[in-house]
Amino acid sequence: MNTKKSSKDCALKKIKHILVVGLGKSGLSGINYLTKQIEFKKKLFKVSVYDKNKSIKEQKGLLKNLDIEDFFTGDIKFEFLNGKSHIFLSPGVNPKEVKKFGHELNIINDISLFLEHLSCSSSNLKVIGVTGTNGKTTTCLFLEHLLLKAGYKTKALGNLGIPPLDLINDLEDIDVLVLEVSSFQLNPFNKNGLPGRKIDVGIFLNFTEDHLDMHDNMDDYLQSKITLLKSSIRQVVNSNLLKILPQRFADITFKHEEDKNIETQIPNEISKREYIVQSIKNSKFIVDNKGFEVNIDDSNLIGMHNELNIAAAFAAFRCLDLSFIKYQDAIMSFKGVPHRLEWVRDIDGIKFYNDSKATNAASTVAALEFLKNKNIFLIVGGDSKKLSMEPLKKYVTKNVSQLLLIGKDALIFKKLFKNLSKLKISMCNDLNHAVSEAFNHAHSGDIILLSPACSSHDMYKNYIDRGEHFKKIVHALR
Template sequence: MDQPIAVSNLDDLTSWNSEWSDLAVVVLGLGATGFSAADTLVELRSNVLVIADTAADNRVQMTQVIGAALTLGGSADEQCAALAAHSPDVVIVSPGYPLNHPLLEWCRNAGVAMWTEIELAWRLRDKTGKPAEWIAITGTNGKTTTAQLTAHILTTAGFRAGAVGNIGIPVLDAIRYPDGFDFLVVELSSFQLHGMPRTGVGAISPLASVCLNLADDHLDWHGSREAYANAKATVYANTKVAAVYNRAVLATQLMVEEADVTEGCRAIGFGLDTPGPSDFGIVSDLLAERAFHDDRHNEAIELFTLDELRHRNLAAPHMLANILAASALTRAAGISVEALRAGVASFEVDAHRNQQVLVSGGVTWIDDSKATNTHAASAALSAVDPVVWIVGGLLKGADIAPLIQQHATRLRAAIVIGTEKLAILTAFERHAPQIPVFEVESADTEHVMPRVVEIAHGIAREGDTVLLAPAAASMDQFTSYADRGERFAAAVRERVGGSDDDTTDAPAATPASE
């Protein structure tokens, strides 16, 4: 195999104004991030080849329009041959490519640099002049809501801020936005973090960062809990002002203690207990801060009351944690307490995250289809009692038994969907045999949720909550968690009919990576 010859010192590529022309680049994947990377590099006059297994027709057409070469489909050997023929100086890898993928193996064997789109965006962040400050957010659960809330608070305070990254908007699109941003709130998945360097010119240096929590997820991709946690810990590297951690999750504190941060960076804790100095937490019925004010060693500043958050459906424990984390991140960015309060007061939770569909006959129907892992489902279950739980889908290697053991006393019944039912049914039989369990057998997506709602409607009693919190990804039976949630809500409205209490009908959300 011929070794590619680099035409440029990659360490010199640290600015939009660096010499990117004639650089040979291969972009792996033609999803949103892959196309954004190709489009950006063509604009920089690099020589770009995109290799992808499949792609939407419109992206194929747009790739041809911008002038990038494209290899679509083919065997692994054929794709490797196309990669070798291009003699790349660097390869941009879209999130989720398996670590043992033949194309990545080829790059490692050939000594070709592999970057994520996040590293590329960091190098190019000065396109519109002064680079935006980055706020980096990861975690097993809650990162999209926290990123949205953080960006909303900053925007309400008068700054130009955008929530980007794993949330659905490629960072490369944001750094090319003509008017620029003051802050980019970057949601980072474990896939993205795995490929990011912690040192060197391509390593990001966020103003503030947080790992919200840590629970088993994507273990089939990472290979082990340790590898997954190590990827998440990358979020703290080179943080400048505040490394924010969850006091209830020791692993996040250890990540901060072991992180190589910028001198002067502070560790800021958040939790649902009483805050100490440099913490955010809860005192009696108040969310409070003891981190960014002069007398933090002696007193706390009131941020919000639990009552006002309850009135806005923001008082579930996991939502309180998200609010405290976003408060810490924005206060680290210099936002006043008054601006913080105004931002939270006007925030609306995204669709499919603990979203009330309707209340009828004393039964509350909740769509938390975005609970795609056991940690998210546990947070949703902790907020309701008793509950008819709709569970199942693609488990991604997670063990669901501890979740069932933890919440068995809350359950009126369980309704199991998805293609990986056996593990769930077995866990119920072993750990909660007293719980009625109903299995929905259907290969037809159209009929899954109508049958689920039919069963739930017959089980639920006044005072119950019917909760869609599947603890699993959706792509076995649905196109996305949003599709799953929308079909559930439509079936509820069709079967249950008009509500005799308040209803909520929010627009559909664009799903991020599950």
């Protein structure tokens, strides 16, 4: 299988001068890709680099070795953008930082460059794209696991930590690629869809309030998610999204019988679609009106939210007409994903769970729904991203005995829950303080849960850093 680009690569032919914004993993991956192109070596286009952090200066030697002379730092200014034909935007960069200048620029990123590269290659690999507010990484990694178990050469890439451009030279060894795609990566293409070749299967897992610090409003956020569907040949959609999605994007659906957010009847025009996947009680999955049972109780994919992730993965698998029968083995051998309701340790009957990936209220609700313990010591707080925490009220009232508040928006939680007389609320200086306070008051049978419902950026580099710190604190307890 030949995947080499021609020298007239359609992803590059219109670029004259590109500014790479953000020098994280994706930014560095983009720079490496761009500077290896024959057009760059022939000086047919130029690459400049911007990063808000002054750490860019540490990369000065690397950038010069790549023949990049122009690099900027500090607050972004109009002159950084002036004269640039394109902007390569890293997924962690707020698009508003660029759009606020009203400058007409062509925004691209690692996903769009990757898909354009595929459209110019002879590769016949299949691509599955996964988006949604929650569950993207778990679904992508489970799909990768499922495909590998079935004997297909596969790799999960994208927003879960591996930039797709890093794999450009290894595509001939891949049958199916699984891409995690965030709303930030999709947003620049809301109008016309992603450029390049179509994604074979686009999965839209769920949609709840999030990222209002990065999007103009909820509709802008939703349109970014829909961009994946309109850029895909087949679409796999959670049934509870049917009321907010155009009908043409509901190609294949999946649902959970216990999900109270969906109507009991699937519309006729949807039920006639080729594949319906439904996960119901006792972990029985219905595919094409035929059922098979799997026991997930002792697996690392427990809870209704994970049953839905499994159903979405099965639907995508069947979309591509891939054959597989060992579903139980695949589920039981999946190791799960760190920082997603991850059991850390038991101490004298007190269980500790790390759910640092819970960066919005819906994720924390999913954790509380699953644990169903009346005595949870819940550590929440951080950067709320201007999101409503109201959805937590019902579950905190039922399941939480003490709230331990951390981070810059701790007072938002204190104000929201102050009238719950039976709930003890503790303002904590940091995560160390919160864990210590919870451990001092917990007894055998209780649960200490880090599920912050907030971004970590006010206190940590990212949710991984926060989760690892929590685990380190817990393992140090005696």
